[in-house]
Amino acid sequence: MMTVIEVKNLIKKYGNLKAVDNLSFSVSKGEIFGMLGPNGAGKSTTFEIIVGILRRDSGDVKVLGVDPEKQPEAVKSRIGVQLQAAQTFRKLTVRETLKLFAGFYPNPLPVDETIAQVDLVEKMNSRVETRSGGQRQRLSVAIAMISNGEIIFLDEPTTGLDPQARRDLWGSIIELKNLGKTVFLTTHFMEEAQKLCDRVAIIDYGKIVALGSPQELITAHFQEMSLEIVQPELRNEPKLRELTSVTEVIELNDLTVLRTPNLTATIQELSALTKTLGIKLDDFRIRQANLEDVFLKLTGRRIKQ
């Protein structure tokens, strides 16, 4: 597999704070690579260093074999970028905006084709300022796509989208992969990383805490199932920790999570416990571990609080 992005021992400090703390990873051609982590974990900083708009303090970065800090133009003409929270010219129409950005690249996609891809055909002649947050978000993803770059960089591409629009955009991103493009994205949506990414780097406080395909990460950290109790009566109940089949009890803000390799035994034990406590067990759910659980297990916190 050809490596298109290579990051080695990357460090970026803001004052005393290490926003990016010795990151190393590489991305192969044609894969969808995701950085998953909470806000402020260092995802965007890493992202901006890789696309050549932010200087690093130390470490090596190569994009398509070129150092983006030393030869930014050589990199920028071969990639497409969507930036988090970046607006576009308010008074231009959707179509004018894409035409403008298409003009910056040597070999752009046709404007109308890109508009269709992000489902903005009906809105293409209205001004950006009149469009909803979701539509603007799709426009900014379209700006990355129209570059026809070899790597498409998306920083939190689905933030602000409703669930349907989010799924539609996932479709467009998978299509990019089918066209042979590499996609590098950041997200704090566990589901997005799990459904979309071939490989995920879970990042926290500027460090990679786990790296691999979503399934690899889940099976590496969990042979267990999660049983989530929503009932407030059982919150912080010490006897939960005495259940023999439960390996771990995690108290979160609004629920209690029991980890178990043997779900049947746990449910039996739990129902016996609630009987002795005089509580009716009626509000719980069973869930297979996901990337959120991996993050929780590795950091003790949830991605989205």
Place this chain on the structure above:
Amino acid sequence: MKAFFQLLTANMKEIFRDRMQFWWFILFPVLFVTGFGVVYSSTGGPAGEDNGIKFEVSIVKEGEGAFAAAITEAFEGVPEFAVQTRTKSEALQDFATGKSGLVIILPAELEVLPVAADNLIDEDRRIEIPVYCRPDQFFLMYAVNKILHGAEKEVLGQPSVMEIKLNTAITHDEGAKDEPGNKNDAPGAGFNIIDYILPGILAMTLMQLGLFGSIRVLALRVSRILKLLGSTPLPRGMFLAGEILIRVGMSFIQALIVIFIGHYGFGLTLANNWLYIAGWVLLGTAAFVSMGYMFTTFAKTIESGNAIMQLVQLLMMFLSGIFMPLDLLPGYLQTVMRFIPLTYLADGMRHAIAGNPSLYGITTDLAVLLGITIFCLITTVKRFRWE
């Protein structure tokens, strides 16, 4: 190149599709030039028109000769002046009691000077012309200055040995040299306060356009559009070049509005060709656009940027002498004015448009404006951040 023009078009659409901004851009110079035109033409009045207002001028001749005659004649040629020739003691007494607002004393030694065609004038010699002017008539000093130097030029055929002393002995800049071809300096052409005020107003609009126009770059930075553009292969300099080009275009439009209304509405004198005027507009734009960009590098938000610009423009507006000739203000204010960039643009504009003699010398004006442009550009380039 194609990308550059696309960016230029996009930028223009962005600016002119904003109705508020567009109308402000057009209305601002219109309001200012009309407002000041109306106010000042009712006090000073356009040249050669008798609008009924008379200012008493007492001329004291300590000697008789070509000089005193030319000067008296020049003053008499201005309809707004009621000229009286008097003795020094009479005139000064009336001035002291407030009866007379303007006294000009022509010393006897003035007539001892060799007359035209004799080139043996001692260049280092300076003759003081004491002028007493009541503060409420300070604006007349502009005319006095022009007439005295005009008469001098007519009699001597070459520049300045006169030094006008206003009350507290304010020295007139020796660098002030009359440019050839400024027909307006001839004595008797009268004075037109409009010629003083309106070029200053144009200088002020150029300053405002430069300072406040640069807020746009700040807005683009805050909304991260600059950063987004920075992630594309578009060279960054190309973006700035486009911004500056648009500002220059806007400056020319505003200059046209001011000059057109000033000339046809209020009798603003047009003493030079368009190209020469355009050159000065360009220089003024360059100085203040780069100054605006420099200030934006010190601001983090649009609000703080606006605050900086407001402060700078207010200071410059009132300390630059665009509303009143420099000679007429107290000494310490004159010193302050010398450090205000707008002072020099206004001076240059008065010279370029109305053909007024420059107060500081054209070379000084040019040097200051060029210096500001270069200094601000270098500072901007060093400090500029795309995000």
